[in-house]
Amino acid sequence: MTVSHSQLALGAFLMQTGHHIAGWRHPAAQADAGSNFAHYVSLARQAEDAKFDAIFISDSVGVRNRNLPSLSRTARADQFEPLTLLSALAAVTERIGLIATASTSFNEPYNVARKFASLDQISGGRAGWNLVTSSGDGEAENFNLDQHIDHAQRYERAAEFHQVVTGLWDSWEDDAFVRDKNSGLYFHPEKLHVLNHKGKHFSVRGPLNVSRSPQGQPVIVQAGASEAGRDLAARTAEVVFVAHQTFDEANGFYADIKHRAAAYGRAPEAIRIMPGIFPVVAPTRTEAEEKFQYLQELIPTVVGVALLSQMVSFDLSPYPVDGPLPELPPTNGARSRQQLMVDLARREGLTIRQTYLRIAGARGHLQVVGTPADIADLMESWFRNGGADGFNIMSWAHPAGLTDFIALVLPELRRRGLFRTEYAGRTLREHLRLQRPAHPAAAG
Amino acid sequence: MTVSHSQLALGAFLMQTGHHIAGWRHPAAQADAGSNFAHYVSLARQAEDAKFDAIFISDSVGVRNRNLPSLSRTARADQFEPLTLLSALAAVTERIGLIATASTSFNEPYNVARKFASLDQISGGRAGWNLVTSSGDGEAENFNLDQHIDHAQRYERAAEFHQVVTGLWDSWEDDAFVRDKNSGLYFHPEKLHVLNHKGKHFSVRGPLNVSRSPQGQPVIVQAGASEAGRDLAARTAEVVFVAHQTFDEANGFYADIKHRAAAYGRAPEAIRIMPGIFPVVAPTRTEAEEKFQYLQELIPTVVGVALLSQMVSFDLSPYPVDGPLPELPPTNGARSRQQLMVDLARREGLTIRQTYLRIAGARGHLQVVGTPADIADLMESWFRNGGADGFNIMSWAHPAGLTDFIALVLPELRRRGLFRTEYAGRTLREHLRLQRPAHPAAAG
Numbered sequence: 001m002t003v004s005h006s007q008l009a010l011g012a013f014l015m016q017t018g019h020h021i022a023g024w025r026h027p028a029a030q031a032d033a034g035s036n037f038a039h040y041v042s043l044a045r046q047a048e049d050a051k052f053d054a055i056f057i058s059d060s061v062g063v064r065n066r067n068l069p070s071l072s073r074t075a076r077a078d079q080f081e082p083l084t085l086l087s088a089l090a091a092v093t094e095r096i097g098l099i100a101t102a103s104t105s106f107n108e109p110y111n112v113a114r115k116f117a118s119l120d121q122i123s124g125g126r127a128g129w130n131l132v133t134s135s136g137d138g139e140a141e142n143f144n145l146d147q148h149i150d151h152a153q154r155y156e157r158a159a160e161f162h163q164v165v166t167g168l169w170d171s172w173e174d175d176a177f178v179r180d181k182n183s184g185l186y187f188h189p190e191k192l193h194v195l196n197h198k199g200k201h202f203s204v205r206g207p208l209n210v211s212r213s214p215q216g217q218p219v220i221v222q223a224g225a226s227e228a229g230r231d232l233a234a235r236t237a238e239v240v241f242v243a244h245q246t247f248d249e250a251n252g253f254y255a256d257i258k259h260r261a262a263a264y265g266r267a268p269e270a271i272r273i274m275p276g277i278f279p280v281v282a283p284t285r286t287e288a289e290e291k292f293q294y295l296q297e298l299i300p301t302v303v304g305v306a307l308l309s310q311m312v313s314f315d316l317s318p319y320p321v322d323g324p325l326p327e328l329p330p331t332n333g334a335r336s337r338q339q340l341m342v343d344l345a346r347r348e349g350l351t352i353r354q355t356y357l358r359i360a361g362a363r364g365h366l367q368v369v370g371t372p373a374d375i376a377d378l379m380e381s382w383f384r385n386g387g388a389d390g391f392n393i394m395s396w397a398h399p400a401g402l403t404d405f406i407a408l409v410l411p412e413l414r415r416r417g418l419f420r421t422e423y424a425g426r427t428l429r430e431h432l433r434l435q436r437p438a439h440p441a442a443a444g
Numbered sequence: 445m446t447v448s449h450s451q452l453a454l455g456a457f458l459m460q461t462g463h464h465i466a467g468w469r470h471p472a473a474q475a476d477a478g479s480n481f482a483h484y485v486s487l488a489r490q491a492e493d494a495k496f497d498a499i500f501i502s503d504s505v506g507v508r509n510r511n512l513p514s515l516s517r518t519a520r521a522d523q524f525e526p527l528t529l530l531s532a533l534a535a536v537t538e539r540i541g542l543i544a545t546a547s548t549s550f551n552e553p554y555n556v557a558r559k560f561a562s563l564d565q566i567s568g569g570r571a572g573w574n575l576v577t578s579s580g581d582g583e584a585e586n587f588n589l590d591q592h593i594d595h596a597q598r599y600e601r602a603a604e605f606h607q608v609v610t611g612l613w614d615s616w617e618d619d620a621f622v623r624d625k626n627s628g629l630y631f632h633p634e635k636l637h638v639l640n641h642k643g644k645h646f647s648v649r650g651p652l653n654v655s656r657s658p659q660g661q662p663v664i665v666q667a668g669a670s671e672a673g674r675d676l677a678a679r680t681a682e683v684v685f686v687a688h689q690t691f692d693e694a695n696g697f698y699a700d701i702k703h704r705a706a707a708y709g710r711a712p713e714a715i716r717i718m719p720g721i722f723p724v725v726a727p728t729r730t731e732a733e734e735k736f737q738y739l740q741e742l743i744p745t746v747v748g749v750a751l752l753s754q755m756v757s758f759d760l761s762p763y764p765v766d767g768p769l770p771e772l773p774p775t776n777g778a779r780s781r782q783q784l785m786v787d788l789a790r791r792e793g794l795t796i797r798q799t800y801l802r803i804a805g806a807r808g809h810l811q812v813v814g815t816p817a818d819i820a821d822l823m824e825s826w827f828r829n830g831g832a833d834g835f836n837i838m839s840w841a842h843p844a845g846l847t848d849f850i851a852l853v854l855p856e857l858r859r860r861g862l863f864r865t866e867y868a869g870r871t872l873r874e875h876l877r878l879q880r881p882a883h884p885a886a887a888g
Contacts, residue, residue: 035621061554079653083531083559092536110506118524122481185517211479
């Protein structure tokens with residue numbers, strides 16, 4: 001068993017049919033992945049057999065259905081709700097971490113605290129919460145709002161939401177429940193802590209009705225890269241998912257987050273930064289390129305333009321697809337994502353079509369088409385030079401893209417000593433080498 | 445295989461350690477049931493092997509911790525969140541129905557619609573939603589409220605909530621998703637239906653991002669027995685859980701609900717009425733009585749008084765425990781439950797202690813202590829004479845109470861032809877012989 005602090009963390013980002021926008025049309029894709037539970041069981045077990053740190057399920061509480069000609073040609077309209085899906089997968093896996101997305105804008109903190117605490121119990125300490133503020137009007141309209149909450153207010157609410165959730169997770173000390181049949185004492189009353197939170201956005205008394213789990217608290221994951229997102233991540237995140245196209249971006253972000261965290265009194269190793277990577281791998285570069293081109297040719301123009309429009313929160317369909325990206329107004333949606341797209345297009349002088357072809361797979365994340373060594377080189381370089389503590393693997397389609405990565409890239413990473421051959425721990429925290437948070441009463 | 449319309453529906457109500465308030469202290473109880481997932485797996489599989497229609501998980505979004513001396517002596521403070529628990533159990537069972545409670549007062553309809561639709565997909569059509577309005581201030585205080593929403597307004601909100609949820613479940617026609625890799629069409633745009641709900645309590649655009657499941661819609665379960673609760677049940681419920689102590693009550697309720705349902709144009713067999721039953725069974729009556737007395741003697745006075753206080757939404761601790769139940773003010777909590785307790789105490793002239801001893805197991809539901817034939821006689825009598833379409837089995841402790849019922853009572857029910865020996869269908873609807881709802885577009 002190899003355990004080393006010089007090893008990568010790896011997540012398997014199991015988005016429905018896969019990450020390439022047309023991947024579902026590939027012969028090796030499971031086209032009904034968004035409604036096929038057995039398929040997810042098989043993916044989760046594959047990822048666990050390969051010793052991934054975690055599987056990750058993103059989320060959207062709505063369908064972006066304003067553009068039906070595009071939507072009806074993508075596999076994005078049906079999906080499992082992440083917490084029900086991961087709970088079910090917890091029952092048929094043993095070791096792999098389970099990270100689900102839940103929005104702070106469209107939930108109540110008591111419900112979110114409970115569900116993740118419950119998943120953490122069910123899974124024996126493998127739960128992680130990807131805290132998002134959500135970014136689309138399509139979601140707000142399902143929650144009594146005409147338009148989405150303002151970006152700044154959303155982050156303010158998110159910070160308080162996080163405070164309430166983590167406070168509720170400390171409702172019980174680790175040894176509160178004695179369950180002594182003889183004396184009749186079920187728990188020690190003095191080991192129960194009522195939160196009594198009264199803040200600007202929330203008033204939550206507590207306590208939570210779930211006992212403290214093997215992890216102490218589920219792992220906190222975040223993905224916001226805006227100014228407000230970085231600040232929240234530096235204060236609260238234990239894992240940061242992020243999208244970068246170049247090492248310089250990754251390196252700058254990495255240094256910035258660890259620097260900000262230090263200012264909040266946190267050690268650099270208390271946060272794992274995991275950029276997304278979209279690998280298309282084959283034994284030779286030619287084969288890898290062919291595989292990628294095959295996927296690219298499956299993209300209808302209407303789908304490509306709609307994808308890019310969504311990424312920049314601006315409708316590009318009136319503009320010539322073979323012309324440049326127009327000037328964009330500031331967005332109330334995901335700001336950092338818009339900027340990423342604009343930077344990419346400007347840096348390389350891309351047309352709208354060229355831009356959407358560049359993001360059709362990775363959606364702004366790092367895309368690598370090449371041999372196992374090419375991909376391992378790039379991962380190793382980012383890892384060794386302060387660009388990443390690990391990666392979130394975004395397969396072009398499921399199961400084929402994940403199977404490829406496991407069969408071709410993992411052996412190369414292992415040969416270099418960069419990835420585990422067996423799990424050393426049982427909880428997600430242990431996989432990620434994150435400390436188990438002590439209960440405040442025990443620490444004091 | 446026996447299939448008959450003259451057979452009972454049976455649910456296993458899997459409340460943590462069991463239903464008797466002191467049951468967790470029994471040597472045969474799993475005291476950490478509220479935090480022990482493996483234990484729930486074993487219970488669910490036992491119930492499935494015994495061919496129960498469903499397992500049922502109740503819920504409370506809070507801990508009633510105002511009375512710590514009592515609370516700390518009961519096994520009610522830690523539990524799994526029902527939807528995460530049932531999703532996990534879905535992965536390790538095949539046929540049994542999965543009914544979870546979710547509150548219309550402390551959730552958003554889009555989230556509830558999604559989670560149950562997702563559970564219905566994961567389980568292959570076995571999900572049921574027990575719609576409750578919640579009844580305790582202890583819950584409201586976890587959701588930004590100083591006190592609970594008024595009873596009438598709560599039911600008004602619940603009715604609209606139900607309308608939104610079931611509307612969202614019809615977002616997609618059964619055959620909307622074609623996923624044709626060759627043409628690139630993933631779904632038929634004309635088979636997508638946007639809800640566009642704008643009501644007094646909710647504004648929800650839709651569509652839901654989960655496809656229509658094998659059941660069409662999860663089964664709707666309700667338990668309210670107040671005037672408002674009965675009306676909502678008659679209009680919308682497919683299963684009604686209810687608490688009765690006498691056949692006359694049960695018979696009156698049964699007739700009333702079916703009569704009200706008819707007024708809404710619904711057939712009597714579109715609603716299954718399932719009272720709770722708390723059986724303590726042994727080969728002889730003496731042994732059954734001994735078993736029950738053993739349990740009763742495990743109840744601390746402080747726990748008994750607190751239990752009754754909670755049932756009537758009024759603090760009885762200042763009153764002499766061996767004196768009569770005082771006059772009670774009207775409650776904003778569960779009205780029908782308060783009335784049930786008052787009726788019981790008045791009818792039989794019981795003291796506070798005698799009353800709590802009567803409800804310590806069944807909490808107002810039908811309690812039977814006797815032989816397999818005694819229990820089967822009573823169930824058969826209610827079933828044949830218009831008191832019940834089935835029962836929700838409330839075990840005195842888990843696993844022992846469930847194991848007892850399966851080993852002793854089920855064979856007697858089967859001997860009388862009152863319960864299945866094998867599942868005839870695959871979905872919860874099929875077990876309960878409830879029609880699969882046609883999509884409105886298909887019906888039109």
